[in-house]
Amino acid sequence: MRLTCPICGERDRREFYYQGAATILDRPDPEAGIETWDDYLHNRDNPAGETRDLWYHDAGCSSWIVVTRNTVTHEVLGSELAKDVKGRKS
Amino acid sequence: MRFSALEILKQGLTGNKGWTQHWRDPAPKSNYDVIIIGGGGHGLATAYYLAKNHGITNVAVLEKGYIGSGNVGRNTTIVRANYGLPGNSEFYSHSLKLWESLEQDLNYNVMHSQRGIINLFHSDGQRDAFVRRGNAMRNQGDDAELLSRDDLRKMVPYLNFDNARFPVRGGLMQRRGGTARHDAVVWGLARGADQRGVDIIQNCEVTGIDIENGVVKGVQTTRGPITAKKVGIVVAGRSSQVAAMAGMRLPIESHILQAFVTEGIKPAIDHVISFGMGHFYISQSDKGGLVFGGDLDFYASYAQRGNLPMAEHVMEAGMALMPAIGKAKVLRSWGGIMDMTPDGSPIIDKTHINGLYLDAGWCYGGFKAVPGSGYSFAHLMATDTHHEPAAKFRLDRFKTGRSLMDEEGTGSQHNLH
Numbered sequence A: 001m002r003l004t005c006p007i008c009g010e011r012d013r014r015e016f017y018y019q020g021a022a023t024i025l026d027r028p029d030p031e032a033g034i035e036t037w038d039d040y041l042h043n044r045d046n047p048a049g050e051t052r053d054l055w056y057h058d059a060g061c062s063s064w065i066v067v068t069r070n071t072v073t074h075e076v077l078g079s080e081l082a083k084d085v086k087g088r089k090s
Numbered sequence B: 001m002r003f004s005a006l007e008i009l010k011q012g013l014t015g016n017k018g019w020t021q022h023w024r025d026p027a028p029k030s031n032y033d034v035i036i037i038g039g040g041g042h043g044l045a046t047a048y049y050l051a052k053n054h055g056i057t058n059v060a061v062l063e064k065g066y067i068g069s070g071n072v073g074r075n076t077t078i079v080r081a082n083y084g085l086p087g088n089s090e091f092y093s094h095s096l097k098l099w100e101s102l103e104q105d106l107n108y109n110v111m112h113s114q115r116g117i118i119n120l121f122h123s124d125g126q127r128d129a130f131v132r133r134g135n136a137m138r139n140q141g142d143d144a145e146l147l148s149r150d151d152l153r154k155m156v157p158y159l160n161f162d163n164a165r166f167p168v169r170g171g172l173m174q175r176r177g178g179t180a181r182h183d184a185v186v187w188g189l190a191r192g193a194d195q196r197g198v199d200i201i202q203n204c205e206v207t208g209i210d211i212e213n214g215v216v217k218g219v220q221t222t223r224g225p226i227t228a229k230k231v232g233i234v235v236a237g238r239s240s241q242v243a244a245m246a247g248m249r250l251p252i253e254s255h256i257l258q259a260f261v262t263e264g265i266k267p268a269i270d271h272v273i274s275f276g277m278g279h280f281y282i283s284q285s286d287k288g289g290l291v292f293g294g295d296l297d298f299y300a301s302y303a304q305r306g307n308l309p310m311a312e313h314v315m316e317a318g319m320a321l322m323p324a325i326g327k328a329k330v331l332r333s334w335g336g337i338m339d340m341t342p343d344g345s346p347i348i349d350k351t352h353i354n355g356l357y358l359d360a361g362w363c364y365g366g367f368k369a370v371p372g373s374g375y376s377f378a379h380l381m382a383t384d385t386h387h388e389p390a391a392k393f394r395l396d397r398f399k400t401g402r403s404l405m406d407e408e409g410t411g412s413q414h415n416l417h
């Protein structure tokens, strides 16, 4: 599998560190309560199909990126810088 | 039919024409007392123990493909009880004891081979950790032995003892550890359950779970609706999808784990051996193939096939540890979908829906758990009380933070196990 970094272009998967579902960017309010925090930290949609996850370009430009890909075919459909995604959400 | 040496002799002399089907192929009935979703090792074991221990025989196991088509037929078959943490320790200890009588119990040769598992260590720190683990295992009532470098030189002379970076300093051995034939476990449990009246229904995918006022009523399947008083979800890597049918979101992320097998060679590796550096474990099957694997590919996937980086890592680790195997040709590799939990330990619990139960989160270690999980999950489904050895496998432990079982000590986070 090769991932596309928005800055460095298409690179070997080995250059990246996998963090997990991109929902981790939607950090709840510290006072949001135990249910919300449990859901945020532990529970996952875990889709068989299209997903968005967070990767770190460890051996490249050191950017955090959100990759859209298919978990069944390993097809990589796009990527964005995490800081842009996060900006858009809040 | 009961299997015995006499039966083999009789059949052999009469042209092997008298063997009968091991289990029936029934059409689904419209109603059961209990429905088990998933015909993997855990689902079949649950059905078997429901019938055997609790007399609940009006049971269907619904399998979307053929039984054994999931992880139970794709794993490296290591069976051991060398866990260190309370919760895991007593559970795997119980499971190993069940393995030790499983063949007699099932009247089926599952080729359970207690050839011994050796976990190697390569540094002082690792030795200390293994001494502690060995003591924990012995306190649990299981066997553990610390082997010196000299002991190992006699037992497994083919290791690369003087690897400059990772010299072999010793190992922790569990002689009761070993392997079993994965398919035979599936077939033996299916036959045992079937003989007690359980319907094993293949090519029957569950597509919905019917719930009314918080009580489970049955399931929708590709072969029509079926009602039941109780439903158990036992679908390993597909747990998130099936639980979503009941409106649940689980603490599970599905990852791939690969395995590799070489061409058959003469008996060379008599034990299960694991490298303490990098991730690599190996045994030799009775057909002669070297069966080995390593770590997860480490990203969410349902592909049942892996990528090259982990294949490369596993081969490198294998060559570092036992260079001799480099001559053997790898014939096949494949992957299975692992239901990873944040702390790397499983879930056997009720859900918030009355009559709906969950057995999931076995990560990459659920083959050894097959009899134990079936036994404990059947107990929970039959009696609505937790079976003692599995009592700590609660779904809410992530929320409360109590009784997390992070066996590797890496943290309770999805990408760390």
Ligand SMILES: Cc1cc2nc3c(=O)[nH]c(=O)nc-3n(C[C@H](O)[C@H](O)[C@H](O)COP(=O)(O)OP(=O)(O)OC[C@H]3O[C@@H](n4cnc5c(N)ncnc54)[C@H](O)[C@@H]3O)c2cc1C
Binding pocket: B037, B038, B039, B040, B041, B042, B043, B062, B063, B064, B065, B066, B067, B068, B069, B070, B071, B072, B073, B074, B075, B076, B077, B078, B079, B204, B205, B206, B207, B234, B235, B236, B237, B238, B242, B257, B258, B259, B293, B334, B335, B336, B337, B362, B363, B364, B365, B366, B367, B368, B369
């Ligand atoms: C490469 C590899 C190596 C491993 N090595 C080891 C090892 O050495 N030791 C060890 O202890 N463990 C090992 N494991 C882990 C072990 O195989 C699993 O934890 C265990 O098999 C999972 O439980 P199961 O047998 O019930 O799963 P499965 O066999 O995956 O059973 C789940 C079943 O549910 C069915 N299903 C899914 N969705 C539906 C639906 N909607 N309707 C009906 N049916 C459905 C699937 O088709 C499948 O047959 C390994 C796994 C892999 C992949």
Ligand SMILES: [Zn+2]
Binding pocket: A005, A006, A007, A008, A009, A057, A060, A061, A062, A063
């Ligand atoms: Zn980059």
